[in-house]
């Protein structure tokens with residue numbers, strides 16, 4: 001099946017490959033039928049192959065099924081009829097096979113959506129599926145096939161009851177073919193699991209073969225031991241696993257029964273195969289339901305996990321956004337008052353624990369109200385942003401710059417002596433004084449700042465006291481004419 005994938009792009013090669021698949025399955029079924037006395041059509045894999053051809057090949061699949069069916073039937077018919085009637089009959093029988101595949105395909109397509117539901121709500125959905133895919137198509141087409149054979153004089157010397165029995169075997173044989181190969185196709189579509197299937201531990205295969213060998217050669221009742229093995233396959237490997245295992249089990253059982261071995265052998269040959277089909281159908285139905293439910297659950301779980309990952313990522317992103325909003329001033333992008341205070345408190349503790357100089361500056365833009373009044377609030381906002389940019393560009397990464405409120409800012413200079421802090425304050429004053437904002441109106445806005453400074457002293461028990469001293473110095477700077485730096489000592 002994997003081999004068919006690369007051929008999907010070349011329609012003629014795909015049609016050819018599907019015909020080959022049909023013919024192989026058809027000859028396989030003929031061989032199995034010949035094993036059974038009669039010969040009895042016990043497992044018609046060609047019916048399942050027909051369905052796969054139509055599902056994979058679409059319109060081209062019809063030609064593959066018809067042609068494949070002619071190739072399989074013609075040699076047998078040619079042995080009993082002249083070439084011309086044999087050709088005609090093979091063509092007609094192939095039409096019946098194509099119709100059967102078509103009906104199965106309709107059943108498959110119609111029920112597929114119900115089956116794909118994440119939790120396969122009711123087992124009856126699967127029963128409905130198989131009724132429309134595996135039972136109804138042969139039930140509607142096989143009587144026609146038998147009628148054609150009888151009209152051609154190939155019906156044999158069967159009485160009414162015998163004909164009914166043969167028809168039942170024919171219908172069940174085709175239903176089994178559809179029932180066994182359908183899951184293989186579904187498993188192929190679920191081919192993500194194939195690599196896992198290839199890594200099937202050898203002892204599973206050995207155990208499977210050992211149970212079959214023991215059931216058909218040693219003690220027939222050990223066949224029941226395949227049930228737990230199949231159960232594990234269904235859980236571990238889903239439909240690809242159960243599909244393949246069921247085909248193996250079916251072929252082995254039919255071969256053994258035909259040779260008089262195993263639990264189904266003995267009694268009327270037809271009855272043995274009927275019992276075998278009942279076993280295969282009930283086992284397969286249970287396993288397919290389990291495998292399907294398992295893979296649907298897995299898909300559902302993967303979808304849920306992907307959803308959880310996506311939501312966690314969204315939550316992390318919105319948490320980061322929230323954290324940013326809680327610490328950053330929306331207009332200027334610098335730290336807000338709360339964040340500045342948090343950092344300043346930390347730095348103060350640090351400076352007390354490992355004694356180091358430290359200063360606080362309080363910077364206030366001068367006559368800011370005038371800018372708002374003369375040029376509008378937007379110009380005021382631009383001035384605030386420009387002042388922040390200028391100040392942060394003049395500071396070290398270890399310094400903390402934050403918006404205290406309105407047009408007032410606070411600066412923390414850790415590990416900086418009083419003299420150095422004075423120089424930094426002067427640098428900030430000059431940086432603000434150098435700002436020149438050209439407005440759309442053509443007006444030019446210039447700003448200046450007054451700065452109050454306080455350096456940490458032994459009697460500064462808390463941050464509040466240090467800030468208050470810097471604030472007092474700022475007040476003196478304003479009183480002293482603005483656009484200047486004043487230290488809490490009172491010097492300008």
Ligand SMILES: Nc1nc2c(ncn2[C@@H]2O[C@H](COP(=O)(O)OP(=O)(O)OP(=O)(O)O)[C@@H](O)[C@H]2O)c(=O)[nH]1
Pocket residue numbers: 331364365366367368369370372376377378379380381384405406407478
């Ligand atoms: N555009 C703008 N203006 C603001 C913002 N926050 C505060 N202001 C304004 O800043 C002005 C501050 O005015 P005042 O407290 O009188 O101070 P000032 O005009 O700078 O005077 P001095 O500080 O004495 O030099 C007020 O008009 C506030 O409305 C803001 O985010 N954007």
